[in-house]
Structure formats: C-alpha cells, structure tokens
Amino acid sequence: VAMVFDPRYEMKIIEFYYRQFYNDEAYELVSAIKNYLCDLYDEYKATYALKTLSTGTGYIVNVEKDNEASSSTSLIE
Incomplete structure (x- = not known):
C-alpha cells in the first residue's frame, strides 16, 4: 500500500x-x-x-561590525 503513495512510483503504478x-x-x-x-x-x-508573497514575514536586521559607525542592512525572508 505504501508504494502507491510513494511519489517515485505513483505514475508507474498507474501506468x-x-x-x-x-x-x-x-x-x-x-x-x-x-x-x-x-x-x-x-x-x-x-x-x-x-x-505567500502577500503574507511574507520579512524583516530588516542591522549588523554592526567591530563597533564601527557603519552598519550593513539585509533583508531576511
């Protein structure tokens, strides 16, 4: 029975x-x-x-390296 639901064999079984x-x-x-x-x-x-696009959960993270004044911003989804 499990073989019928295995995606690798479904169409072969049907054929x-x-x-x-x-x-x-x-x-x-x-x-x-x-x-x-x-x-x-x-x-x-x-x-x-x-x-999925309309309810995306992206947010912005600020990262500072070695206490420098510059920071990089990246978008994470």
Missing part, C-alpha cells in the same frame, strides 16, 4: 494497472491523468505563491 485494464486506451488515459495533475499543481502553485 501498469491502466495497461492491465484498458489495453489500447491506457496511454491516452495516463496522459490525461498527467495533464490533469500538472494543471492542478500549476493552479496550486499560482494560488499559494500569491498568498
């Missing part, structure tokens, strides 16, 4: 069983599944990338 059940249609069905998963991932990435 194997679809060939067993659907013979000639297997390639088209597996391609449709891959396309659907890619579209789903792209939608997820677009949605959550925008949320």
Whole structure:
C-alpha cells in the first residue's frame, strides 16, 4: 500500500494497472491523468505563491561590525 503513495512510483503504478485494464486506451488515459495533475499543481502553485508573497514575514536586521559607525542592512525572508 505504501508504494502507491510513494511519489517515485505513483505514475508507474498507474501506468501498469491502466495497461492491465484498458489495453489500447491506457496511454491516452495516463496522459490525461498527467495533464490533469500538472494543471492542478500549476493552479496550486499560482494560488499559494500569491498568498505567500502577500503574507511574507520579512524583516530588516542591522549588523554592526567591530563597533564601527557603519552598519550593513539585509533583508531576511
């Protein structure tokens, strides 16, 4: 059962069983599944990338070296 959820083998298992059940249609069905998963991932990435950017937790840190008057500023996210 764990092998079904292992990302390294998921599509290989789907391809194997679809060939067993659907013979000639297997390639088209597996391609449709891959396309659907890619579209789903792209939608997820677009949605959550925008949320991450809008709720970023960046802050500025001032660093002084050897008690010099100059300081460097860096942005950490």
